[in-house]
Amino acid sequence: MINLRIFDTCIASPVPSVSEVAGEGARSNGKSRSFGEAFERAILLIHRWIGIFACVLFVTWFISGVILAYVRWPAMDRTERVNVLKPIEWSSVGASPTAALQALQLQDFPKDFRLEMSGGKPVYRAIGWDKRERVATEAQTGTAAIEQPPVSGEAGLAIVREQLSAPAATLETADLERDQWTVTGYFNKHRPFHLVSLNDEAGSKYYVSVATGEIVLDTKRKERFWNWLGAIPHWIYFPIIRKHEGKWTWMIYGLSAAGIFVAISGVWIGIKRVRLSRRYSNGKRVPFSGWLRWHHILGLIGGFFLCMWVISGLLTMYPGGFLEGRSLTKTDFERFRGVSAPRFPRVDFNALGSVAGDARRITFNYMAGVPILVLEYPGASSRVLDARSLKPITYQSPLYRQATEALVPEAKLLSMSWIQDGDEYWHTGFASKKLPVVRAIFDDQVWFHIDPEAGAVIDVMDRTARVDRWTAVGIHDLDWYWLLKKRPLWDFVLLVTIIPGLAISVTALVIGFKRLRKSVEPDLAFEPESFEDSGAEESGANLVHTSTARKAMVVFSSQTGTAEELAEQLRTGLVHARMEVQKRDLAELSPDDIAQCELALFVISTTGEGEPPDKAMAFVRRHMKQPANLVATAYAVIALGDSEYPKYCQFGRQVDAWLMQSKARRLFRTALVDKGEDAAIKTWVQNLEASLERTIHVERNELFSRWNLIDRTCINEGSAGEPILRINLASPEAGHHWLPGDIARLQAGITWDEYALGQRSIVRDYSIASVETEGCISLLVRLARKPDGSIGTGSGWLANAPIGTSMVLRIRSNPGFHPAPGGSPAIFIGNGTGYAGLRAHLMERVAHGSGRNWLVFGERNRTTDFVCSEDIKAFSDAGRLEACDLVFSRDQPVRRYVQDALRERSDNIRHWVEQGAYIFVCGSQQGMAPGVHSALQRALGEEFLQELAETGRYRRDVY
Template identity: 35%
Template sequence: MAPLGKRLRRWLYLGHRWLGILTCLLFAVWFVSGVVMMYVGFPRLTDAERRAALPPITWDRVAVEPEDAVGRTGLERGTVRRLDLAMLDAEPVYRVTPWKGPHLTISATDGRVVAATSVEQALATARHHPAAGPVTNLGLVERDQWTVPQRFNPLRPFHLIALGDAADTHLYISAVTGEIALDTNWHERFWNWFGAVPHWIYFTPLRSQLDLWRDVVLWLSGLGIVGAVTGMTVGVIRVRLRRRYARGAVTPYRGWMAWHHLGGLVAGTALVTFIASGWISMNPNRWFSSREPDQAALSRYEGGYDTRPPLDRAVLTASCPQATEARFTRFDGQAQTLLSCADNRVTTCCGASATLSLERIVIAAGRLLPDHPRPEIDLLTAEDLYWYSHHRERQLPVLRVRFTDAAETWFHIDPKTGEILSRIDRSNRVYRWLFNALHSFDFMFLTQHRPIWDILVLILSIGGLLISISGAVIAWRRLKMMMR
């Protein structure tokens, strides 16, 4: 067995060497960009930012009822996922989001389909933004570095408008619906080239092809895992704590090789943890289910269709003066309206909300999974391990609805409006520990006591960077020797 053992050990060394040559520089980029992402995230538009840029709804100009607006689209009732009313500059419009297909915009003044948004309308929309200065049209954009994700597909192309403010904010206004889809500023655009873009390998030509991008990240991170694990194995084999090498050294190497060996022994576990959890983030083999409730479950929860009463404009105005957006929903078969107020408060009005109670929510929640026993309901007034804020605010209080189905599905529901905020099952909770906990270290005792979290993640990242840089130097020297 001795010759076989030597052969296996040689293949172990050679495998680690070549995997290191292929991946060490990429590892270094991942650690540096990960530190940047701790403080600058990929550009996104929050609901609060979007609503702040909307002018108040002019209710006296709303002449078309919500059901009539949906009827103008030709869509059946059950195919509409979301219906909103907001302003397109000076004109109130309905924005219809179906479960499948393009988003549609219907004028609330005369019911016509707004097929496209002009440059002039986009500029006028941008002028309502609280940071707006002398706005400028930068052209029509189909897809660029910041709008590359597929979720923007129903809204493409975009009018790119510069606000002319000190932050050099750019708005992406859908040429299809006229709504603001994204905002970016100079700070985000600059730092993301050192953060999310290299970290996620988010280059537009690659990321625009979702399946190809996913496969590239899975294979690169998978090779990285093998390279890191073989490196830790070699490191343990070569270290001597008792029968030491010359001059009492625990490593047979010197210079960059010694740094790589000792750094791997100290920080190798962190390196494997970061890379393996990053691989998990790509949902290999589709192990983790979607967090979105499916269409059938939502339809059962909302209840049967009931004819919506005519809009009571006086009541709507009194409920939320200067409302910037109205969302028309159903709860327990009855229509209700969620109003976004100018102070960023969301209030319910007119319909099911008048008699909304915990008992009604429990009954409606039971229809989400009707073939299973009545769920357990908890009112969360503080964050827990699965409903917490880290880089994103979580609403409190919230109802947690727990089913005893095979997937152990939970729903989080807004007790004031009845809206379903999230769905998670056992696979999502496992994902929370395999990715979020191991990749971002978002343990509550750390994230709630910053800068302890920052210091820990920075130390681990520096350890991983030391391994990566020393490996890259060794790889470069090896390649130079081979090319001679």
């Protein structure tokens, strides 16, 4: 059923029909037109719903791709591996290269054969043509060699400590098969690994191959962090997926194909939606508005870039070998070397030591049949010697040309060109490539690249590979040498080409989210209509008259008591108008109850981010998923909210939309009341009077009293945040009563004398932090600042008014946050000034010795923001605070909040709730309240937490 609703919603969106798109000249053949319409609709629907998923990928790929352009995947190239080696100890080398080759039982001269130090001793390393790396260590006789056994964890640690001069290094993991940084198939020849941590400031970690004892990879904390944001999401390099090479490859093919379809179909749909001559009925050349219009325009502008980027990304995977150039083969190496047998002349290492100095590695090789030694030094420098005479061989030697010509004996060598800094086909923009390099071009269109400093062929590039450089690789990575040389122009071009595709994807996600929300969320099943900013229509406009109504039901849904208070005032007014009236909480009703009423008046508040009051959630879940049959009921809705929140009066709107869908008769447009605005309420009542054709007196004059400011103390001196003030107010009149959880309503900025003369001001609500027995009303008020830096009206008045000022205040009941039954356990959760709403509860319970109490409180720093320290000590001394969790977010390197403490205490929360505990939450709507709600859902389950809210055991006062 949900899927059907999704598609219904899509079809109903503002998209022109196929006949409109086809234009006036469209052929009227029924079958052709029907097929075209079905085809276009199918493409459209697939584009929309696959597009949501694809655009999540696009956004991920675009953002991670930019990061990847600057932080590459961790790797150690040949130069870096040389840099971590110690100089060769020439006097320790006894076995000859041939003896090592024999010990390794190689049938051919290996692909790579070298000598270096490892663990304080010289070792021969060889990579055979089976891609397996072997190590031969010298025997004690000094003349033979044996194949090295696997390296233990302790030996691997010793290798790192010795080669890197890192005595503080520790073995983190032994025999590690694979992890996030060794997930690729490249490391198969080295598995498993010993992972060694240097314990340095950079967070360096080194991987030692168990098979060879070689350090094959290093990672730093910084590059690991950026790769989690870059390469890993970009390439979907998660070990659980990436370790299955074949499945991972096909997954990438599938995701890329879906992205290509979405991109191309989007461009096709976008072009078809543009009318250059006959315009749409809205007078424009495109049929869309709002986010759809932006998506359409951006798609037309940036669709080409998006298509090219996604297609080129797939092509870099070389599906089916397409655009994949050939690689160097064993034959290429043997032709260049002129030798294939596994032998090498004896080398006088003592004599070589006087020539080679502090070389870190010797590579044994051949060039045109001549044995050569490649001496490698830190910093990527190297020298080539004739292995027989130990004399240097430079690029000017005829050996280079002889060996190069032998690479393609059936073709003619046209040129050998020296490339010092790179060109379009060979540069170090995105890959570690050897420079300088010599390019050999043959008349069969094959290019080879020769390392002149190592006397070795290192790359082959056929025509297909060169096309790939200019197309897939060049387009996807912007890997063009001419542009890379002109940085930061390259960086600017990168952003310019990325932004259109990113913008297309973001607008698509916004549109998709709106449609999905409309389609699958039960409380959003009935989308409210657009309302005017004024809050209500003028009196008498668009009214449905129901003068015969004699009975009415006033339905309220309230979080903090405001809606219930207004509902009572409305009920009283209707009774005085000689109507039979009942007042009911929406949470207690069913659609049948409403259907039996000829007139239902709804006073509906919205809490949090557009949410229903806690007790109303059951009604939403049980009854608002589908329309009811309310055809005999007339209704009107007054919605209370705060326009500072983006989903202003959202629940009131939803109730109105649900009533309309249920065929109830709306008397007049719903009023949106901002922060209890009297004008909007007055207009709504006037509309109700006109509809009922009777006078209704709704008494809105709140009874304020005189309260004197007797004390003001800053209780967070030195805090990094704004000051928190404890404000004490006393009334010269007796008879004021309140309960824990009640609210003080203050008319900010005016004194009692000014109020008595008829002056009125804006009203601010504050949780009462004291109990009656303390003899005064205490408030905890944080100094608020407006966006322009000026002080907030209410907090500024309380902060600066002289002591003794007579203020205008009334106590408002807040039944949704009143105390739990005396013997029940209670969990109190809050942060900052939210402690005010909890303090009164704790004071009352401690004074009466009732129930078990658990406080979870959070602030910035213990030294400056521990605003409840004295109270906690007093509660503890009285033996009435069984548990107390204090969370100071900035007292440790990693920020920690109230919700984190709750997640850690999930078992305790469940235990307390099972024993009948009530949960009270008071504090900031931004951050704390949603985080706490999520943590409680995790601990108790969403349905059970909702049940607690509906039964009054989960009570919130958030602002």
